[in-house]
Amino acid sequence: MSNRRSRQSTAGVSRISDDQIIELVSKLRQLLPEIRDRRSDKVSASKVLQETCNYIRSLHREVDDLSERLSQLLATIDADSAEAAIIRSLIM
Amino acid sequence: MRPPSSLRQEFLKKWMMGLQRYSTSKKNMSILERKKAIKLSADVAIASARNGTTCWSRALIANGYSKDGGDDKHLVEQILGPESERLIMKKVLTGGASVCNKRMRSKKILKRSCGIQRTRKFAPQVALASSIAKRLVRKRTQILRSLIPGGEFMNDVTLIEETLDYIISLRAQVDVMRSLASASELASEP
DSSP: OHHHHHHHHHHOOOOOOHHHHHHHHHHHHHHOHHHHHOOOSOOOHHHHHHHHHHHHHHHHHHHHHHHHHHHHHOSSOOTTSHHHHHHHHHHO | OOOOHHHHHHHHHHHHHHHHHHHHHOSSOOHHHHHHHHHHHHHHHHHHTTTTOSHHHHHHHHHHHHSSSHHHHHHHHHHHGGGHHHHHHHHHHHTSHHHHHHHHHHHHHHHHHHHHHHHSOOOHHHHHHHHHHHHHHHHHHHHHHHHSTTGGGOOHHHHHHHHHHHHHHHHHHHHHHHHHHHHHHHHHOO
């Protein structure tokens, strides 16, 4: 295993090791809202991938909707407006 | 997992910088133009928060740079700041020959590993189930690849790593945009 890892870093080519994929997929699971709440331990890789794709698509849609809303709200794109100051203080 | 507030702050700062660019240039924009401007600034801003360290961020910047309209190029440069030339060029260098070679090598490895598995003796039901599962994983990996900017240049492991980072960044972007939208709505109420 360590051989594989060191070879990967020097050769620059990724040997796709199963353990790496399992580790990454489990990290992905923690990020996804739906799967995280489910009690089951047995979530297949394809299910995780599907949820991931759905999640990313919904995030993209949300960015699009928010851009639409903001384009109507910000009559002129004025970054020095009071809103920006408010938001900055909210996020600090 | 909430995106760190440092990421959200960085995004907000860069996004505002980008939007400022538009207020000085075009006074009367159509709603559609404004929406595109907001979206483009947001995408370049969240990408620049990674400072060229991830493939998706480099791809987003390259996309923002190549959109038509000379204004957009200046926008990207403004948001990226003094590092802009290095960051824009980075995509060209890393996205080229070295990545193509990687793709060829990963394909060869995949073919080789598929060939090996084909000769293994499984009970028929098990073989069918596992091949269906593999096909599903492959198909969904392709879909994921199409969703992540620059995904077509990544092998499987990189793809998942980039996805993790991309999701966190998207969340930060959505959080900040949502806050600004709600605050604007509140502020515009009579």
